[in-house]
Amino acid sequence: MNSSVIDMYKLTKSYEGLMALKEISMSIPQGSIFGLIGPNGAGKSTLLQILAGILLPDSGYANILGKNIRDLGPQIRQELGYVPDVPHLYPSFTVNEMFTLGRKLYKNWDESKCRSLCDYFEIPAGKRVRNLSRGLKVRVALVLALSIRPRVLILDEPTAGLDPVARRAFLKTIIDEAAGQGTSILYSSHNLNDLEQTADHIGVIKQGELLFTSALDELKDSVHKTQVFFSPDHGSARALKALPGVIQVVQQGKAYIITASGDRQAFREALWALDPALLEPINLSLEDVFITYMKQEGYSYDYTI
Amino acid sequence: MTIPYKDCSLRINPGLLWKEWQQNRLYFLAAFLIMSYDTILKPLGYGIKAILGSATEAYAMAGALSPVSNVLSAGAYHNSMEQLGSLLCILLGVTILTQERSGSLNFLLSTPVSRKDIILAKSCTGGLAIILIMMVNALFLIMAGLIWPVDYYAVLVMKWALLTTAVFIALFNLGLMVASFTGHWLSAIGLSVLLANLPSMLGIMLINFTTIELFNLSPIFIHRVNMIAHYLTIPAYIGRDTEYMGNAPIATKLHPDYPLETLILVLLIALLLLLAIKIFKNNPLENNGQMLMSNRAAHIAVIILALLLGWGSALSSAGSIAGFLGTMVLASIIAYLAIVLLQSLVYYLRGGR
Numbered sequence: 001m002n003s004s005v006i007d008m009y010k011l012t013k014s015y016e017g018l019m020a021l022k023e024i025s026m027s028i029p030q031g032s033i034f035g036l037i038g039p040n041g042a043g044k045s046t047l048l049q050i051l052a053g054i055l056l057p058d059s060g061y062a063n064i065l066g067k068n069i070r071d072l073g074p075q076i077r078q079e080l081g082y083v084p085d086v087p088h089l090y091p092s093f094t095v096n097e098m099f100t101l102g103r104k105l106y107k108n109w110d111e112s113k114c115r116s117l118c119d120y121f122e123i124p125a126g127k128r129v130r131n132l133s134r135g136l137k138v139r140v141a142l143v144l145a146l147s148i149r150p151r152v153l154i155l156d157e158p159t160a161g162l163d164p165v166a167r168r169a170f171l172k173t174i175i176d177e178a179a180g181q182g183t184s185i186l187y188s189s190h191n192l193n194d195l196e197q198t199a200d201h202i203g204v205i206k207q208g209e210l211l212f213t214s215a216l217d218e219l220k221d222s223v224h225k226t227q228v229f230f231s232p233d234h235g236s237a238r239a240l241k242a243l244p245g246v247i248q249v250v251q252q253g254k255a256y257i258i259t260a261s262g263d264r265q266a267f268r269e270a271l272w273a274l275d276p277a278l279l280e281p282i283n284l285s286l287e288d289v290f291i292t293y294m295k296q297e298g299y300s301y302d303y304t305i
Numbered sequence: 306m307t308i309p310y311k312d313c314s315l316r317i318n319p320g321l322l323w324k325e326w327q328q329n330r331l332y333f334l335a336a337f338l339i340m341s342y343d344t345i346l347k348p349l350g351y352g353i354k355a356i357l358g359s360a361t362e363a364y365a366m367a368g369a370l371s372p373v374s375n376v377l378s379a380g381a382y383h384n385s386m387e388q389l390g391s392l393l394c395i396l397l398g399v400t401i402l403t404q405e406r407s408g409s410l411n412f413l414l415s416t417p418v419s420r421k422d423i424i425l426a427k428s429c430t431g432g433l434a435i436i437l438i439m440m441v442n443a444l445f446l447i448m449a450g451l452i453w454p455v456d457y458y459a460v461l462v463m464k465w466a467l468l469t470t471a472v473f474i475a476l477f478n479l480g481l482m483v484a485s486f487t488g489h490w491l492s493a494i495g496l497s498v499l500l501a502n503l504p505s506m507l508g509i510m511l512i513n514f515t516t517i518e519l520f521n522l523s524p525i526f527i528h529r530v531n532m533i534a535h536y537l538t539i540p541a542y543i544g545r546d547t548e549y550m551g552n553a554p555i556a557t558k559l560h561p562d563y564p565l566e567t568l569i570l571v572l573l574i575a576l577l578l579l580l581a582i583k584i585f586k587n588n589p590l591e592n593n594g595q596m597l598m599s600n601r602a603a604h605i606a607v608i609i610l611a612l613l614l615g616w617g618s619a620l621s622s623a624g625s626i627a628g629f630l631g632t633m634v635l636a637s638i639i640a641y642l643a644i645v646l647l648q649s650l651v652y653y654l655r656g657g658r
Contacts, residue, residue, distance in 0.1 A: 052415045077417035084415075088408025090328060097327060104320030105416050 005030050005152050005184040006051065010060035013046055013208075020046040022208040023060065028152075028186055028201070033178050035199030035216075036188040037290055043208040044188040045085060048156045051186070052082040064152060078107055081145030085157035087137045091130035095123055095140055099147070106148040114147035121169065134161035142170065146177060153177065155187045159194055171198050196286040204293060211293065216286070223247070223289045226258050228271060229278040243270050247292055257282070259292050318418055321426035329401055333434040336393045340438060342385040344370075345445045352449075370446070370455050386442065387469070391540040394435060394473040395497045398480025401427045403490040420586045424485065428578050431477045439470040464563045471570035472542045476501060478577035479539065485585040495606035499613065501539050506616065508534025539573070542566055607648070611641035 004027035013021040020043045028034045036044050049055045051062060053072050062069045067076045089098055095118075103109045118125055121139040129137065138161055145153060155174070159167045175198055177183045189195050195202065196216070203213040214222070228240075240249045245262030260267050271279055338346070348370050402424075405413065413423060443466035447459045480497045487493040508531050535541040615637025619629050 049411070054411050054414045074417035074419060074422075077415070080415070082415040084411060086408070088410075088412050090324075090409055090412075092328060101320060101324050104323055105318075105418065 003030055004028055006062065006064050006186065008051075008060070008062040011047070011050065011057050011062055012059045013043075013050060013055065013057050019208050021050075021057070024205070024208075024210045025060075026203055026210055026213050028184060030184055031178065031182050032201050033174065033185045033187060033199045034201045034203065035195035036186065036203050036205060037190075037192060037195060038188075038205035039294065040190075041207075042205045044205055045156050047205070048082075048154050048186065048188060049084075052080070052084075052154050053077065078148065079151040081148055081150035081153040083138065083141045083145050083153075083155045083158045085160060086134070087141035089129045089137060089140060092128065094128050095125045095132070098129060098140060098144065099125070102144050102147060108149045110147050110149050113149070114143060117143040117146060117173070120173070121166070135163060135166055138162060139166065139170075142173070146173070149181065150183055153183050153185045155185065155189075157188055157190065159189060159191055167194070174198060192285070192287040192290055202286070204290065206294070219289060220284060220286065221264070223259065223261050223284060223292050224264050224267070225282040225284045225288065226260070226268070226271065227278075227280050227282050228256050228258065228274075228276040229254055230256075230274075231277045239274055243267065247296060259284075259288070261292075315425065317425055317429050318422045321418055321422055322430055325401070325426050325430035328404075329397075329430065329434075332397060332400060333438070336397060336434075337438045337441070340386050340390045340393060341442055341445075344386050344442045348449060349445075352453075370449060370453075387543050390469070390473055391476055391501070391543070392498070394431075394476040395480040395501065396494060397431055397434075398477040398482075399484045399490055399493040399497060401431055402481055402484040403487075403493055421582045424481065424578070424582045424585050428478055428481055428581065431481070432474045432574075435473045435477060436470055439466050439473070442466065468563055468567055468570070469543050471567050471574065472539055475539050475570050475573050475577065478574050478581065482577045482581035482584065485581045486588060489606065491606040492609075495609035495613075499609055502613075504534045504537035505541055508538075536569070539570075542570060607641065607644050611637045611644060614640035 006028035008027070009025050010023040011021055011025070012019070012023055024043075024047060036047070038044050046055065050057050051064060051069065053069060056070070064072065065076055065079060067073070090101075093101070099114055099118075102114075103111065121143065123136060123139055123143065124132075129140070132140065138158055142155075142158065153174070159170055162170055171194055174185055174187070178185050187195070187199065200216055201213065202216050202219050204211040240246065240256060240258055243258075243260065245260040245267055246258060247261060248259040250257045250259075258271075268279070414420070443462050446457070446462045449455060450457055450459060450462070476497075479501055480493065483497045483500065484490070484493040487496060612633075615633045615635075618636035618640075619633035
């Protein structure tokens with residue numbers, strides 16, 4: 001049995017000569033919540049639109065549930081939910097009419113789930129789509145996508161227009177969906193805090209190229225941050241940058257914050273060898289890891305006022 | 306680029322049919338009201354007056370139906386149905402697809418429907434709406450013919466309705482087909498109008514040039530060219546009168562062969578639909594995959610429209626090639642400036658949006 005629901009191989013797409021995706025190859029494990037992160041214009045939305053069947057790739061292939069996306073018939077689409085960053089629903093339709101359309105198009109439409117999600121997200125069913133706020137449109141799109149009982153759910157920056165309360169409800173819903181229904185979720189977001197709470201796998205994409213994919217725990221283990229203090233006039237601070245795996249050394253008052261990759265234990269031993277007055281590990285968030293990797297790839301905003 | 310997904314069935318998705326009707330019913334209603342002004346609304350007004358007031362109004366109603374009578378008896382070509390119907394059907398065909406370009410197409414493409422399903426549902430909804438509009442019109446005309454003293458027969462009404470319906474559906478599918486590769490609705494309308502009338506225009510141009518002594522063509526040749534041009538021009542199938550170029554009469558078909566012409570149009574409808582499906586299937590749907598999608602599209606459409614208007618204006622002064630070309634260039638420039646001025650006016654009236 002194939003353990004991945006989406007497989008991509010050398011997926012390439014360009015717009016008017018500009019490469020949006022360069023030979024992307026990766027797999028999305030079955031039942032996982034896969035977070036896709038990357039700077040603006042990295043190609044995340046293009047990738048998700050190709051997987052959702054909206055755009056066609058120039059070359060390469062992608063399989064969803066074992067079917068090539070170029071040959072993705074209505075059968076597979078019955079099991080594929082998609083929520084774009086800006087949901088373009090039919091403005092003249094009421095929310096109820098949008099759900100009626102969903103009911104007519106999807107064989108697996110779950111009416112009771114639709115109603116309960118509607119209540120949960122406090123969606124005004126009688127209102128016309130054109131009169132909904134962006135946040136409400138996102139919620140309607142999510143209800144539509146979840147009511148079809150999808151095996152694969154593709155979410156493109158879905159929490160961008162949501163207030164904190166709605167965002168939390170949204171995240172809880174997709175975690176429940178993955179845990180309860182076994183739905184595999186591919187989820188792009190700039191909000192790394194959200195991804196850290198929900199995703200179990202991460203893929204980082206920059207300028208159309210996939211930098212790496214990793215299980216979230218492994219990724220967070222791969223980079224570590226340590227705070228060290230030296231006694232005055234110690235003179236060893238300069239040696240910090242020469243330690244194996246050091247990515248960045250930042251001085252904050254008397255403390256040095258060191259970000260490094262590689263074997264955590266070996267690094268600590270090397271640090272102790274410099275005879276610091278105090279050494280303590282710092283918890284690293286996904287955002288720290290992401291920024292660290294982006295810095296390694298030459299993407300950062302360093303400025304002096 | 307081709308999509309290997311093969312689906313040769315012609316099954317129409319009922320969900321999409323419902324969606325198209327729900328989304329476009331107001332457009333269809335507006336088209337019905339505009340197209341039926343001379344055939345239903347105006348005579349009905351007289352009919353109501355007749356019921357409420359003097360008996361002579363009934364004869365006024367019969368008079369109100371005279372443009373219809375003229376059309377049916379191979380005469381004039383001026384009632385709201387035939388004058389505006391052609392343009393409205395192109396407009397509906399273009400609108401039904403280009404309205405999805407604002408983003409809802411992305412939603413639709415992510416649902417379990419194929420691109421073929423989308424075009425097929427749009428074509429069917431438009432076709433059914435046109436059939437409904439024409440059926441209501443035909444039934445009213447037949448009923449009116451039974452009640453009031455009009456000079457047409459029910460059989461003639463049915464033949465006329467059949468041929469006109471086929472013309473309108475063909476024009477609808479032409480608009481849909483052109484919209485499947487043009488991103489901007491204005492460029493789609495300009496190109497559709499041009500394609501619909503191009504053979505007739507070329508025929509007229511040839512006849513114009515023969516008025517110059519340099520081209521000494523026989524009248525039989527001119528007549529044949531004209532007939533071919535008319536058989537290739539979709540709106541010409543509902544034109545029954547003799548047209549004039551300056552003072553030169555252009556003989557058109559006065560007694561249409563209803564079964565043959567309807568058959569030709571049905572084949573054309575199928576061809577346009579297949580083309581629309583094929584093009585839409587292969588359209589990558591982003592900016593570089595859509596002809597006339599950029600902002601220049603509107604500009605190109607304006608130029609096409611100005612040239613068409615210039616062409617029309619020049620027809621009356623086609624005594625010589627110099628006169629024809631001179632008038633056409635001048636009229637096209639004036640038309641271009643007028644449209645740009647109008648565009649700017651609309652732009653500012655909308656608050657610069």
